[in-house]
Amino acid sequence: MAVKCENCPLRKLDGFIEMKRDEVSFMNRFKSGELSVEAGATLLMEGSNAPQLYTVLEGMGLRYKLTPEGERQVVNFVFPGDFLGLQAGIMKEMGHSVEAASPMRLCVFNRRDIWTVFRERPERAFDLTWLGAVEEHFLGEALTTLGQRDATASVAWALTRIAHRGADVGLMENGSMPFPFRQRDLADSLGLSVVHTNKTLAKIRTAGLASWSDGRLLIRDLKGLMTLAGVEDRQGPRPLM
Amino acid sequence: MAVKCENCPLRKLDGFIEMKRDEVSFMNRFKSGELSVEAGATLLMEGSNAPQLYTVLEGMGLRYKLTPEGERQVVNFVFPGDFLGLQAGIMKEMGHSVEAASPMRLCVFNRRDIWTVFRERPERAFDLTWLGAVEEHFLGEALTTLGQRDATASVAWALTRIAHRGADVGLMENGSMPFPFRQRDLADSLGLSVVHTNKTLAKIRTAGLASWSDGRLLIRDLKGLMTLAGVEDRQGPRPLM
DNA sequence: CGGTGAATTGATGTCAGTCAAGGAGGGTGG
């Protein structure tokens, strides 16, 4: 049933750096099982100290925070290959919650084994830190988007990031990829209202750049989106746990 | 001239977790020197692959990103004890620039020794990851602020975070601490215009919550600020490199 | 077949941006 790390379909993808054979077999020992959840399931809770950490095998989700006033900020979209629970594993608690937006399949690790990784597998510990740095890098960009870009550029930025990640994990087929979220999710990720997000998406659709309906995102003009967003690069590959 | 890690004044502060004796002596070997810079100096550049990493001993600074359009987003304020250059040390390049806002004194480490830390000192490698997680946690909160809070709450949030960090590193004296920044810096950190930031600060000053002038921040009512900001907790201690 | 949630679109309101002008301090050079 459970995939062995040796056969992990993610590892070969463009988006991930390579792993030596003994690292792979170590990961296979580190892996304690697999978990399947339905759309809507909460995987990790903000403030909690989860006993388990996950790597996403399949499906998508959301990282989000709730303010005391009940507002929601979507911190990031979760893709296959993402590592969930690093904060809980390192600090005492998660800084955000994680929720499934589609059915998901996840590799499960034990939190207490994290220390083993650091003690026995410095390369893997390094990659863990790397993963944290990638997330930090992304959040810096997101912050810049909310702080400096207008609604149109913000939505375009989000779509380019999503498209790039989708392509990196092999979800893109003829410029189209699954995107099982609601407009409210995108709105909450950009600090915009649903209404304005909707109108902005309409503008981008009309401009022939991208369209999103029925859980699929179709990218018609990635270059155009990137220009509109003020994005020039794309991010390099990342490690996979 | 240079402080030995054994005598590091930061280590004893409330804001930092304790370090075992042999960790301290390891850090002293890891440390390759000290650097003093003037206000305005650029320590690290976005996109660069710096050969050196720093821990701030004294002084304050800014982490910021520039958009292709020339807008600036201040990503975080830099305090004593902050570790600079982690992204460059782990990924190939920095995601943001770092600039001194006051004269600063820094411990210098060699980028290439990072790997030694992971190989020989798993506890210290763990703390490095922890530091990354702390920054990620902070950025998630900042993102939530820009996305969900109005200008008044945003400014109040920033001030509470600054006050807490200031207190943690022993800069707070009778509710007042050095804060050598310009209003433009705070504005750029919150995605607000300077004008509106100024007006919001005036409101907060009039309300008797805090006042900021001549490079010093005076906190009159921290509880009130936290309420206004919608902040309930404060962050725990962090590791020190 | 009523009920609920998501997308869509138009009308109206407001928070924060932009423009503009003045004052205070600090550095510099005549």
Place this chain on the structure above:
DNA sequence: CCACCCTCCTTGACTGACATCAATTCACCG
């Protein structure tokens, strides 16, 4: 030693991007 300039802070008036309110449609579902 004072005139000039620059940067930063401050305040008022106007403007605009995005929020809020509201109504309609559609799909799904018990």
